[in-house]
Amino acid sequence: MTTADADVVGPDRPAPLEEEQIPGGFAGLYQRAWLNLRTGNLGPIPIIVGEVLVVIIFGLTATNFFTAVNFVNLITETAGTAMLAYGVVYVLLLGEIDLSIGYVAGIGALIVAELQLPGSSVQMNGILAMLIAVIACAAIGAFQGSIVAFVGVPSFVVTLAGFLIWQGVILNKLEQRGTIIIQDRWINYTDAYIFSQWLGWIIAAFFTALYPISILYKLIVARGTQIAQQNWLLVGVKTLAVAIASFGTVAIANHGKVISTPLGLPLAGVIIVLFFVLLTFLAKWTTFGRHVYAVGGSAEAARRAGISVPRIRVLVFAISGATAGIGGIIFAAQVNSVALTFPPGNLLLNAIASAVIGGVSLFGGRGEVRGALLGALLIGTLQNGLNTLNVSNGWIYIITGLVLLGAVMLDTFARRLQARSGR
Amino acid sequence: MNVSANGTPLLEIRGLTKSFGSVQALDGVDFQVQPGEVMALVGDNGAGKSTLIKCIAGTHAADSGTVLFEGHEVHIHGPKDAGKLGIEVVYQDLALCDNLDVVQNMYLGRETNRFQVLSEAPMEQHTSETLASLAVTTIKSVRQTVATLSGGQRQSVAVARAVMWNSKLVILDEPTAALGVAQTEQVLALVRRLGEQGLGVILISHNLHDVFETADRITVLRLGRDVGIFDRRTTTQQAVVEAITAGVPTKVAGLPSTAEAPA
Numbered sequence: 001m002t003t004a005d006a007d008v009v010g011p012d013r014p015a016p017l018e019e020e021q022i023p024g025g026f027a028g029l030y031q032r033a034w035l036n037l038r039t040g041n042l043g044p045i046p047i048i049v050g051e052v053l054v055v056i057i058f059g060l061t062a063t064n065f066f067t068a069v070n071f072v073n074l075i076t077e078t079a080g081t082a083m084l085a086y087g088v089v090y091v092l093l094l095g096e097i098d099l100s101i102g103y104v105a106g107i108g109a110l111i112v113a114e115l116q117l118p119g120s121s122v123q124m125n126g127i128l129a130m131l132i133a134v135i136a137c138a139a140i141g142a143f144q145g146s147i148v149a150f151v152g153v154p155s156f157v158v159t160l161a162g163f164l165i166w167q168g169v170i171l172n173k174l175e176q177r178g179t180i181i182i183q184d185r186w187i188n189y190t191d192a193y194i195f196s197q198w199l200g201w202i203i204a205a206f207f208t209a210l211y212p213i214s215i216l217y218k219l220i221v222a223r224g225t226q227i228a229q230q231n232w233l234l235v236g237v238k239t240l241a242v243a244i245a246s247f248g249t250v251a252i253a254n255h256g257k258v259i260s261t262p263l264g265l266p267l268a269g270v271i272i273v274l275f276f277v278l279l280t281f282l283a284k285w286t287t288f289g290r291h292v293y294a295v296g297g298s299a300e301a302a303r304r305a306g307i308s309v310p311r312i313r314v315l316v317f318a319i320s321g322a323t324a325g326i327g328g329i330i331f332a333a334q335v336n337s338v339a340l341t342f343p344p345g346n347l348l349l350n351a352i353a354s355a356v357i358g359g360v361s362l363f364g365g366r367g368e369v370r371g372a373l374l375g376a377l378l379i380g381t382l383q384n385g386l387n388t389l390n391v392s393n394g395w396i397y398i399i400t401g402l403v404l405l406g407a408v409m410l411d412t413f414a415r416r417l418q419a420r421s422g423r
Numbered sequence: 424m425n426v427s428a429n430g431t432p433l434l435e436i437r438g439l440t441k442s443f444g445s446v447q448a449l450d451g452v453d454f455q456v457q458p459g460e461v462m463a464l465v466g467d468n469g470a471g472k473s474t475l476i477k478c479i480a481g482t483h484a485a486d487s488g489t490v491l492f493e494g495h496e497v498h499i500h501g502p503k504d505a506g507k508l509g510i511e512v513v514y515q516d517l518a519l520c521d522n523l524d525v526v527q528n529m530y531l532g533r534e535t536n537r538f539q540v541l542s543e544a545p546m547e548q549h550t551s552e553t554l555a556s557l558a559v560t561t562i563k564s565v566r567q568t569v570a571t572l573s574g575g576q577r578q579s580v581a582v583a584r585a586v587m588w589n590s591k592l593v594i595l596d597e598p599t600a601a602l603g604v605a606q607t608e609q610v611l612a613l614v615r616r617l618g619e620q621g622l623g624v625i626l627i628s629h630n631l632h633d634v635f636e637t638a639d640r641i642t643v644l645r646l647g648r649d650v651g652i653f654d655r656r657t658t659t660q661q662a663v664v665e666a667i668t669a670g671v672p673t674k675v676a677g678l679p680s681t682a683e684a685p686a
Contacts (some may be wrong), residue, residue, distance in 0.1 A: 218544065221542045221543065221544045221545065225545055225547070285541055286541060287534045287536050287539050287541060288539065291526075291532075292524060293520070294520045297523055298521065301519055302531065303502070304514065305533075306503040307532045337468055365520070365521075365522035
């Protein structure tokens with residue numbers, strides 16, 4: 001490795017403060033890490049450390065926590081919240097908020113439940129029903145987004161109204177019937193479908209390959225320019241980390257057995273990773289994503305640069321609606337029904353907390369989709385672990401709240417450190 | 424610079440009117456810029472300078488009046504239209520996104536892409552080249568966020584962004600307002616270089632020293648009207664100051680203003 005490594009392309013490169021002096025290889029990797037640590041550029045490290053700590057603590061204290069079965073449960077429980085949190089990231093990136101997602105998720109679940117209802121006049125294939133539901137939820141989001149974008153009503157108010165309206169619609173629909181049972185297997189698969197063991201390995205390999213492929217693409221685009229190449233050691237370390245995460249997940253999932261039925265990778269887990277990849281790609285690799293960050297950073301600057309700010313707002317709220325719809329379907333599939341109690345628990349607040357714990361700024365322009373996944377995993381693990389310890393709901397809320405507070409405070413301190421070091 | 428007075432103006436504005444409610448911001452303004460000319464636009468606060476450039480840039484729609492670009496009548500309905508014609512504006516408050524890096528800001532709204540997928544390396548390469556060609560050497564890395572840049576560096580990025588797009592007319596709104604002495608000199612040198620390269624430049628400034636150092640001609644606005652066009656070589660700061668503070672419109676409908684009329 002040469003000194004040219006100092007000019008690594010891409011979002012992972014450290015700030016330019018002292019990087020001219022950073023050599024390649026192990027020494028460079030170490031210096032880079034030290035520089036980032038010193039200047040408070042921690043990235044996702046604190047939340048990963050937190051997750052590991054939580055796993056260790058519950059692994060030691062709760063008897064049923066550290067099992068493959070519970071691991072699969074954890075994935076399926078977290079999936080719905082993570083889906084909603086992805087949408088929250090996009091909305092927060094604009095500096096907006098969407099309070100309606102909990103009940104939009106409910107609308108999504110309600111639509112699939114109605115459309116698959118055996119014996120009804122509209123009964124249709126579950127896949128088609130899910131497609132219609134997600135499109136409808138995206139339309140709801142786009143509608144709310146248009147009011148924000150074109151009428152100029154603050155998103156807090158618009159989506160608060162949405163919160164009430166969609167809750168009302170669900171109440172009206174379900175008050176008489178109580179619960180609609182979902183029998184369609186495709187819909188129920190979104191939560192409970194288990195891949196065979198070898199298919200799980202193939203999926204792990206597929207997701208592992210995505211990161212090196214993305215680096216390869218960057219190299220192809222950089223052909224003919226003098227942009228310095230990647231630090232291959234860093235690429236290697238990251239590829240290894242992705243591989244450990246994907247293959248590790250499949251290994252644990254494959255290891256589980258319920259009575260004598262072998263478990264495996266649940267489809268819900270694949271869905272959240274798939275959308276994580278898609279939405280990260282959209283945010284970081286496309287012009288649309290770039291414009292989302294720009295509008296969140298300075299809507300006026302974006303407008304002057306010729307970006308249609310209303311268009312971005314409407315599309316982002318449509319994404320928020322769509323991810324809420326998908327999350328809602330996963331939640332409905334978990335219990336094979338839609339009931340008046342939908343959405344479960346503190347869905348809206350958990351989703352927003354996930355994104356915020358994951359380091360997404362409430363003021364727009366800063367944050368990443370991966371934050372939502374990591375945040376949702378942390379909250380999910382915490383709540384799952386406390387449940388296995390038979391801790392009361394009250395304490396679960398209190399502890400979740402404290403973790404949220406701690407994460408945001410840590411982020412604030414890190415930001416101050418960054419500001420001081422001139423980043 | 425040798426500006427041909429008889430050639431087709433790069434930009435010509437006739438009788439531009441714009442009001443905000445009861446406030447008449449522009450009242451029949453005539454204005455023109457020749458190619459390769461640095462035209463200063465001066466006037467007191469509220470004279471209508473910003474409104475005029477916002478009308479040119481498409482940020483505001485004029486109530487009435489004609490805009491000719493390279494001799495053809497044009498209708499500019501937004502920044503995109505202006506950009507297509509080759510009109511670029513560097514605003515006073517810079518209009519950069521703090522959370523994005525230098526490359527991302529330079530290409531904002533016009534990202535190099537293949538099927539909407541960003542091509543980062545060519546953008547980074549071209550940004551570095553543009554900054555180097557403008558002798559902007561203080562920015563260490565084009566991948567640092569704009570939030571970390573100094574005021575002068577931000578101004579450099581904003582000017583570089585305007586120049587990068589093969590523009591024909593660059594509008595600079597108070598480009599030196601926030602800068603130190605050395606940085607001001609750099610930016611003024613940059614402004615002159617733009618004119619020498621054949622671009623039309625509209626320089627808005629309160630600082631007559633800057634104006635007399637760079638401009639070829641000076642248009643004075645007062646209370647929403649143009650009250651005189653001065654040739655820098657044949658006028659004095661005194662005359663311009665008088666026009667700014669007490670100038671009256673000298674033109675008669677249908678006739679060119681006296682200051683501009685051929686001798």
